[in-house]
Amino acid sequence: MTKCLNPDCLQVNQSQTKFCQSCGEKLVLRERYRPLKIIG
Numbered sequence: 265m266t267k268c269l270n271p272d273c274l275q276v277n278q279s280q281t282k283f284c285q286s287c288g289e290k291l292v293l294r295e296r297y298r299p300l301k302i303i304g
């Protein structure tokens with residue numbers, strides 16, 4: 265899931281969704297930030 269970055273919205277969208285289905289804000293794909301390995 266991807267949470268909307270808009271503080272007035274915070275809609276939880278499907279991870280494949282690129283735009284918030286509630287407010288239309290562009291979502292940052294969390295896949296880019298998902299660590300492939302535990303570092304440290």
Ligand SMILES: [Zn+2]
Binds near residue numbers: 285286287288289
């Ligand atoms: Zn939103």
